[in-house]
Amino acid sequence: MKCRFDKFLILLSILFYSADIVFNQVVITEVLFDPDCPLSNQEFVEILNLGPDPVDITGWRLADNHSTDDLISDFSWLGVGEYGVILEQDYSGCFDSVFPDEVNFIYVDDNSIGNGLGNTTDMVQIINAEGDTISIMSWTSGITHGHSLEKVVPEYDNLSGNWRVSIAPLGTPGSENSVASHLIDIGVDSLWIAPEHPDDGEPFEIMASITNFGLLPSQTQIRVNDETAAFLWVDSVQTIVSPVIITHRASGVHPFIVSTLTEEDYDPGNDSLSIQVIVSYEYGDMLINEIMYDALIGQPEWVEIVNVSQSAISSSGWRINDRDNFPAVGISAAASIPVFGFDVVSKDSLFPGSAIQSSFPVLNNTEDQVYLFDPSGKMIDHVFYQSWWGGGDGFSLERITHFLDSNNPENWGTCVSGSGSTSGYQNALFVGEIISEGVITVTPNPFSPDDDGFEDETIISFHVPFTQAYIHAVIYDVRGREIDTLFDQTSAAEGIFRWDGKMTDGYRCKTGQYILVMEATNSFTRSVWKGNSRIIIASHLK
Numbered sequence: 275m276k277c278r279f280d281k282f283l284i285l286l287s288i289l290f291y292s293a294d295i296v297f298n299q300v301v302i303t304e305v306l307f308d309p310d311c312p313l314s315n316q317e318f319v320e321i322l323n324l325g326p327d328p329v330d331i332t333g334w335r336l337a338d339n340h341s342t343d344d345l346i347s348d349f350s351w352l353g354v355g356e357y358g359v360i361l362e363q364d365y366s367g368c369f370d371s372v373f374p375d376e377v378n379f380i381y382v383d384d385n386s387i388g389n390g391l392g393n394t395t396d397m398v399q400i401i402n403a404e405g406d407t408i409s410i411m412s413w414t415s416g417i418t419h420g421h422s423l424e425k426v427v428p429e430y431d432n433l434s435g436n437w438r439v440s441i442a443p444l445g446t447p448g449s450e451n452s453v454a455s456h457l458i459d460i461g462v463d464s465l466w467i468a469p470e471h472p473d474d475g476e477p478f479e480i481m482a483s484i485t486n487f488g489l490l491p492s493q494t495q496i497r498v499n500d501e502t503a504a505f506l507w508v509d510s511v512q513t514i515v516s517p518v519i520i521t522h523r524a525s526g527v528h529p530f531i532v533s534t535l536t537e538e539d540y541d542p543g544n545d546s547l548s549i550q551v552i553v554s555y556e557y558g559d560m561l562i563n564e565i566m567y568d569a570l571i572g573q574p575e576w577v578e579i580v581n582v583s584q585s586a587i588s589s590s591g592w593r594i595n596d597r598d599n600f601p602a603v604g605i606s607a608a609a610s611i612p613v614f615g616f617d618v619v620s621k622d623s624l625f626p627g628s629a630i631q632s633s634f635p636v637l638n639n640t641e642d643q644v645y646l647f648d649p650s651g652k653m654i655d656h657v658f659y660q661s662w663w664g665g666g667d668g669f670s671l672e673r674i675t676h677f678l679d680s681n682n683p684e685n686w687g688t689c690v691s692g693s694g695s696t697s698g699y700q701n702a703l704f705v706g707e708i709i710s711e712g713v714i715t716v717t718p719n720p721f722s723p724d725d726d727g728f729e730d731e732t733i734i735s736f737h738v739p740f741t742q743a744y745i746h747a748v749i750y751d752v753r754g755r756e757i758d759t760l761f762d763q764t765s766a767a768e769g770i771f772r773w774d775g776k777m778t779d780g781y782r783c784k785t786g787q788y789i790l791v792m793e794a795t796n797s798f799t800r801s802v803w804k805g806n807s808r809i810i811i812a813s814h815l816k
């Protein structure tokens with residue numbers, strides 16, 4: 275014990291404040307005033323003999339702010355370097371598990387220390403037989419329930435910085451304090467971002483609150499993701515806010531770990547904190563692509579999103595809202611969505627890999643507004659659909675193109691797939707580009723429908739200059755007589771159909787020339803495009 279006393283005499287010259295060494299032999303070193311025990315009479319006060327000689331404690335007393343107790347023990351002398359633990363008269367075993375093998379028990383003369391130590395403010399003093407105060411300490415705020423208040427350096431005076439909440443639950447009655455020699459301890463106590471959600475490529479700062487919890491000033495190194503960012507000199511019990519500038523990050527969620535590196539640091543457990551920086555996406559990086567707002571009975575509603583940015587995007591934290599529901603909870607079962615890839619969001623999983631949003635809204639069947647928010651809370655897409663746009667009765671409302679506005683009615687239509695939707699796949703109505711003129715292609719041409727297994731039918735592909743249209747396609751002979759209706763339904767801008775060279779009644783057409791006439795009516799503007807192509811039926815083309 276004498277060696278440690280000499281050590282702190284040497285350190286005294288570099289302390290950040292002037293402190294007197296306590297020359298009283300016996301000092302209060304620990305107090306537990308807010309016990310986590312089955313019974314209330316489980317408080318304790320610990321004292322320590324720092325002097326070179328044993329001390330006679332006969333006739334000593336303990337006082338708090340409101341009461342004084344006589345101290346009673348089975349011994350009279352507290353030996354050199356020995357602890358004494360002061361307990362209530364009816365102590366019932368709460369600290370037995372943490373007592374050392376040999377303990378000097380001292381009891382007050384009734385069933386409470388003082389009048390019961392206050393949990394937020396009180397004082398404890400030890401008074402000798404002559405009425406002199408040997409040691410005194412006080413507190414003015416509560417601490418962690420069940421932990422004690424421990425003195426860091428017993429030889430120092432009762433300065434506020436020389437007391438800490440015990441690291442050990444129940445404290446360390448009768449043995450060295452868990453915060454002993456807590457001289458140098460610099461840690462990170464909080465982090466925040468400025469601006470809170472930077473845009474793609476925008477510089478931002480990680481603000482780190484660095485605190486010296488120890489008794490001595492010291493220099494520390496600030497590190498971000500294991501790279502040196504700054505050096506700081508921090509005085510004792512001082513907090514410094516250190517900004518760390520990050521040049522830029524792409525849109526998405528980026529984890530950072532900020533840590534301090536300090537020589538002879540006492541408690542490495544408080545040296546680092548982690549934070550996630552959410553860099554906002556650009557409007558339109560992700561699009562609402564398909565909406566099932568009127569599902570069949572027993573089937574869930576859902577919204578499909580498509581990634582049209584230039585890199586993969588994790589769907590974690592993205593969320594779908596409608597005009598009546600703006601939940602903070604986003605997608606929990608997340609996936610990495612590749613460029614031009616899809617994710618289907620619903621309240622429950624539709625199929626393996628689909629995204630779950632427990633707060634998924636209830637979509638209206640007549641009209642509703644669907645919003646897509648990124649993890650930062652920024653709106654990335656918005657659709658104000660109405661039932662006349664398409665969808666309903668178990669059929670989804672499909673987006674036709676990526677490049678037309680999300681609120682353009684001509685950019686939406688009823689899914690034309692026989693299954694009623696294309697969840698997780700390219701939309702049946704999808705158009706990669708809109709051409710100014712219609713195109714009809716017939717292959718093979720000529721063809722020979724003679725049932726010999728070779729070119730018995732021709733395939734007709736088309737691309738009309740509308741995002742969605744009603745298409746009527748008819749075959750005529752050279753005299754203008756109608757032979758067969760090949761296509762008569764609403765379609766996306768492009769598609770295919772076949773002709774087997776037969777008439778409506780099933781009879782095979784003669785060899786010769788026939789005319790395909792196609793008429794496409796815009797589903798929204800009712801404008802019309804017409805086109806035609808010559809088709810040749812030949813025989814024995816092999």
